[in-house]
Amino acid sequence: MISLIGFIGLLFSCIFSVSIVISFFNQNKKVYEKIFYYSVYLSAISILVSFLALILAFINSDFSNYTVFQNSHSSKPLLYKIAGTWGNHEGSMLLWLVIMLIYNCVFSFNKTLDISLKKLTILFQSSIYICFALFVIFTSNPFLVNSILVNEGLGLNPILQDPALAIHPPLLYLGYVGFSLILCLSLSGTLLNKIDKEWILTTKNWTLFCWSMLTGGIALGSYWAYYELGWGGWWFWDPVENVSLMPWIAGLALVHSLMMAKNEPLLKRWIVFLSILCFSLSIFGTFLVRSGILTSVHSFASDSSRGIFILILFLIITGFSFILFIFKSNESNTKLNLLFINKTSALVINNIVMIIACLTILLGTIYPIIIEVVSNKRISVGAPYFNSTALPILLPGFLLMSIAPALSWQNNKLPKFKYYLITFISMSTLTVIISWFSFFSIWGFIGLLLSFIIIAGSVLTIYINSTKFGYQNFLNYNNALIAHIGVGIMILGITCSSVFKSEYSLSILKNEEIKFDKYSVELIDIKILERDNFQELKAFLQINKDKKVMSLVNPSKRYYHVSKIITTEVGIYRNWFQDFYTVLGSENNKKWDIKIYTNPLVNLIWFGVLLMVFSGFVGILKNE
Amino acid sequence: MNKIILSIPIFIILIISIFLFIFLLQEKNPTKPPSALLNEELPKFSLVSLFDKTVTLSSLDVVNQITLINFFASWCAPCKVEHPLFFKIKKKYLNLFILGIDMQDTNKDAIEFLTTDGNPYDYVGVDEQGLVGVEFGVIGLPETFVVNKDGKIIYKYLGPLTDKIIEDEIEPLLQ
Numbered sequence: 176m177i178s179l180i181g182f183i184g185l186l187f188s189c190i191f192s193v194s195i196v197i198s199f200f201n202q203n204k205k206v207y208e209k210i211f212y213y214s215v216y217l218s219a220i221s222i223l224v225s226f227l228a229l230i231l232a233f234i235n236s237d238f239s240n241y242t243v244f245q246n247s248h249s250s251k252p253l254l255y256k257i258a259g260t261w262g263n264h265e266g267s268m269l270l271w272l273v274i275m276l277i278y279n280c281v282f283s284f285n286k287t288l289d290i291s292l293k294k295l296t297i298l299f300q301s302s303i304y305i306c307f308a309l310f311v312i313f314t315s316n317p318f319l320v321n322s323i324l325v326n327e328g329l330g331l332n333p334i335l336q337d338p339a340l341a342i343h344p345p346l347l348y349l350g351y352v353g354f355s356l357i358l359c360l361s362l363s364g365t366l367l368n369k370i371d372k373e374w375i376l377t378t379k380n381w382t383l384f385c386w387s388m389l390t391g392g393i394a395l396g397s398y399w400a401y402y403e404l405g406w407g408g409w410w411f412w413d414p415v416e417n418v419s420l421m422p423w424i425a426g427l428a429l430v431h432s433l434m435m436a437k438n439e440p441l442l443k444r445w446i447v448f449l450s451i452l453c454f455s456l457s458i459f460g461t462f463l464v465r466s467g468i469l470t471s472v473h474s475f476a477s478d479s480s481r482g483i484f485i486l487i488l489f490l491i492i493t494g495f496s497f498i499l500f501i502f503k504s505n506e507s508n509t510k511l512n513l514l515f516i517n518k519t520s521a522l523v524i525n526n527i528v529m530i531i532a533c534l535t536i537l538l539g540t541i542y543p544i545i546i547e548v549v550s551n552k553r554i555s556v557g558a559p560y561f562n563s564t565a566l567p568i569l570l571p572g573f574l575l576m577s578i579a580p581a582l583s584w585q586n587n588k589l590p591k592f593k594y595y596l597i598t599f600i601s602m603s604t605l606t607v608i609i610s611w612f613s614f615f616s617i618w619g620f621i622g623l624l625l626s627f628i629i630i631a632g633s634v635l636t637i638y639i640n641s642t643k644f645g646y647q648n649f650l651n652y653n654n655a656l657i658a659h660i661g662v663g664i665m666i667l668g669i670t671c672s673s674v675f676k677s678e679y680s681l682s683i684l685k686n687e688e689i690k691f692d693k694y695s696v697e698l699i700d701i702k703i704l705e706r707d708n709f710q711e712l713k714a715f716l717q718i719n720k721d722k723k724v725m726s727l728v729n730p731s732k733r734y735y736h737v738s739k740i741i742t743t744e745v746g747i748y749r750n751w752f753q754d755f756y757t758v759l760g761s762e763n764n765k766k767w768d769i770k771i772y773t774n775p776l777v778n779l780i781w782f783g784v785l786l787m788v789f790s791g792f793v794g795i796l797k798n799e
Numbered sequence: 800m801n802k803i804i805l806s807i808p809i810f811i812i813l814i815i816s817i818f819l820f821i822f823l824l825q826e827k828n829p830t831k832p833p834s835a836l837l838n839e840e841l842p843k844f845s846l847v848s849l850f851d852k853t854v855t856l857s858s859l860d861v862v863n864q865i866t867l868i869n870f871f872a873s874w875c876a877p878c879k880v881e882h883p884l885f886f887k888i889k890k891k892y893l894n895l896f897i898l899g900i901d902m903q904d905t906n907k908d909a910i911e912f913l914t915t916d917g918n919p920y921d922y923v924g925v926d927e928q929g930l931v932g933v934e935f936g937v938i939g940l941p942e943t944f945v946v947n948k949d950g951k952i953i954y955k956y957l958g959p960l961t962d963k964i965i966e967d968e969i970e971p972l973l974q
Binding site (some may be wrong): 483486544 | 802805806808809812815816818819820821822823825876877880
């Protein structure tokens, strides 16, 4: 019953979207104007009803629904039953549709844009929606009825039962599905030749919102990987991570270009290009993940007919957008105000760097596919490729970040150049000293230097701004700088946690104390505990420094009865300076294998990201 | 000139899409990883029957007939999903020998499973330690193999079978 309501809601959202299209082309009659807007609201309401129906089916463990049967289990905690709704292909595609229409509906309340521009944008968004809705109905219907009568479901992957992972997909989708609206804004702006100040402001706000959400989503995913997978790492250059990173980078370039666009009119065409690129990369990513072409930790149940459907969608949407872009975008007669070093040139370098990085990652991600088609051999491209290509490419961009916000539009001068010079020299000296007293590694040196320069440069600019403008409207003047400090902090975290991390493999008896580095670890006890739906083998480790107890950590292994899966739960002790990350291994002659990683400053990564997201939201709220 | 530069992205997209289409149409499915065993001789094994400890079946007993080998266990949920399909196959191909290998399972659970859900297998062998599974390169349950009359492995599928896979891929091999 509830599945039926859900399916009807899905159908109605489609019908209302078609009615948006029809009423758009009959604008001369007054009635259609009303129908147009009511259809926008009603389509959003119907898809919400449909989504709620699916959530209810998951909450009630209604195994007569095939998606619920495949992906849920009655013994799951409530939170994960709900999160299970979007933890599978069908449900997540429904979430995709929900987000498209909610964006459409919220956008329809916009008061600043030209009416015709607004309506055309809604038309494009609804048309894209219809394509995706057809995809869901024909290849990924979440409301299929289960053909056999069962009283228990199959889905109980304990690894996925985690709060961070429950909100990771919705955030990610709010980001990259949202790019569809940016694409529609660009297409209608180009078609009507109305890319003006209002357009730029609206697009900038939407892009900032989507990009911030995407940033948060990616960060949550990596945080989950860090504490759940027990490999001590947090980014694996997994194909699915790459496909979320590509629209993120393109979105970053877009955000920067939009912020500059009010002063540099020539960028309009480039902005249109970037917004097409953003959503194209989003669909492309979806294609790679859902077609089952790539195997990764994120693999969904795959089906090549889905793949072909999305690939055709990708070709239609991207092809149409680019063709419109080629024939309709106007050439501007003004020249870019490019100087050796001014804001415009910094922006151009930033954009070039990001696009090249994006293409490099794209190449690495699809290279195995091309090779397999051509030579029938299976290869894999992993972290070494990405680390040695994408990172060096991004370096000049990072370097520019420290001073770019302080540069001028018109001339080559960097105001208070002396202060910057002194800051940079002292930061370089500091880095040399640190490397001297720890150990030298080329990546460590570059990473530290970059982060110090970015943070110090931005703080200096904030200081100069504050002496000039006072502390009123502090966020207005310094918002971009806060984001840049976030990047600096993130680089510091990445560098320290990867270059300066140490790994110890120990074999320890009960009540034995073993030294590692400046610390020691003692196995106090190891117990088997019976829990609701799993059995846990829990170690009680005590980490000491100079005979003083620092902390007790509990790495453990869990055995889930229903799914017969064993998971490792890491035990982490955090202090300001580093994480002690412990993993419990197996037993051998009463000796337990444990692994201890010390990850210095690793939490700065997520703190830096948080600053970026914060700055993204401030960017939307601040008055221009 | 300008238009040509602007159309570069379209060309890149087209080229990439062509590769992807070819890839999809070749159906390079990750559920069918290239098995080193494909077109190789059946590995040697000897299996005690689940129902009678005195009976054993060895790899020599399955030559001269087409054999379908299915690795399963009572604790494996996807195995339960594909289970009814073997009855269908059995009904359609009376001469087919279906060998079930119960892997890393207790005899009690396995017998209970086959009594409640029915037993479509001609012979059920016990592989308690999963050693026969290792010989076959089994990496997850269920896995299904087809062995031809010459004792060669001609097909392997990873994951639960579906009607479509049986129709499109397995039945042509059984003719």
